[in-house]
Amino acid sequence: MAKQKRKVPEVTEKKNKKLKKASAEGPLLGPEAAPSGEGAGSKGEAVLRPGLDAEPELSPEEQRVLERKLKKERKKEERQRLREAGLVAQHPPARRSGAELALDYLCRWAQKHKNWRFQKTRQTWLLLHMYDSDKVPDEHFSTLLAYLEGLQGRARELTVQKAEALMRELDEEGSDPPLPGRAQRIRQVLQLLS
Template sequence: MAKSKKHNPTSQTEVVMEKKLKSKKRLVEDLSHENEPQPERKKKKKSSNIKVKPGDLICENTKNIVISQTKLEDMPITSIDQQEEDEEEGLTAEEKRILERKLKKERKKLEKKNKKASQESTMETAGPGPAVAAELALQYLRCWYENRQVWKFQKTRQTWLLQNMYDKQKVPDEDFAVLLEYLEGLQGSARATTVSKAESVVRDHDDSEEMTDRARQIIQLLS
């Protein structure tokens, strides 16, 4: 029979002990490496992509914030008030007074500009006043008489002349003489309406010699 190999307990124990010692050494080395100071990593500076244009303002206490210049008259009053509060922080009393005077002037300028724009808008809506309308109508008539090549028909001017031609204060005698020549060119319903109006003036205003005299001339001309 083959002889069985003898087991050597002493050698196995030594092998196990050696393995345990090696593992402890590794643990000790790993712990020592972990406690060693790590080299500091350099932080990369983030590049700013904000472009500063000529004339822009950079905020003193905040980095990389650019504020474009804006005229105060283009800013609403609430924005001006907020700007005033922000700028007053850290200013001396004299600087605050100068800033207040400056903002007050800008507010007045803005109010004046808005008032002017409002007045212009009202005038455009209401149309020209009586004096302006009379002058424009007489200029229209004179242009017809003096320069036909430049003259252009305007119904609004003609209507004013037909409504006010009996009033000597609004249409002077020299302009009425020109107006009689102008009326010769009336056609259709405008001609008939003008004759009818003149007849009613003669009938209803017999106490006014000036009005009835002009009305009779118009009837004689157009009938």
Template sequence: MAHIRNSLLALSQITDSSSELSAVFPRFETGPPGPGAGAPPGAGLTQRPRPTLSASEFNAKPATEEEEELTAEERRKLERKLKKERKKKEKQLLREAGISIKKVEPKKPAASELALAYLTSWSENPEEWKFQKTRQTWLLLHMYDREKVPDKYFTILLDYLQGLQGSARDITVQKAEAFMKDLDGSDTEDPNLLEKCERIRQVLQLLS
């Protein structure tokens, strides 16, 4: 009986060892017999390929609904972020290439251009025109200067002055009278002064 028990125990150990070896080493399947009797050992065995995964497939996570479907606001934020990063990269490349980056600011119109445009708008587009004290002050201050207010604009300005009221009208008359007094006391034939004097007379005649 002891002899039989020892045999069964040995058989059990051999079975367990076979199971462990099967788990470690790949399984082989018997294929068709090789040609001839002198085929090398293992020629009739075919190894079953083991499945492999790429790195991207191994690390891939199932996409959630939030990742698959972005809202319009999230999409805009993402686009703005990418745009900023792209501009930052472009500036960095330009600096590395030794190219200076200068921000070109649009040229602002001069005060004279704005004032004359204001006067033109009053004449040609009265429905869209809006009163601007700053533009009117500039016109009253420089209206006797032919270079700053050309003749074609001065003609329009005379029509504009007809509607001048209140303190602005009174101050304009006072300044015109003071200018005329100074010019009358001077004996000059300067064309610019003569032109200025003529404009002052027209303004006084209009507002007095």
């Protein structure tokens, strides 16, 4: 017959209150801190505290749970005090935009940094916005063209298809393209990848 796992007894409300009170008075003695021979049980068993009406001490797991609860309560009280004092908790630093991250990625690639590694999201952003001179400035576009030379697989195919479709749209519009810089970028990408 297979052995069944022992059910861990749940800590009652009364026991929780006693434990909170005891932890507020001083640090709890763990099984390793208890003197050997005096109520020190085997691993997982409750240990009796010397001098406190022989109340069982928490197991290491129960002690960790209690410490987490107390830490959470302290943080909550601290936030409450800050709110009452009119101080706003410090906000985390603002995140960098996708444009900044993608251009940094491109610059690191160009400088052949050892810490550069391929990032699909950055490449995708660059491929989506490479025709927009506001998002990818002219000084970065030449670097982007060099990056596109190494483009492989489906990304390369889709980039060529998209450039061809955009070129067809520009041809259909007529002789006065609204964005001559964009048309030039499309031609450069097509010449490079075709």
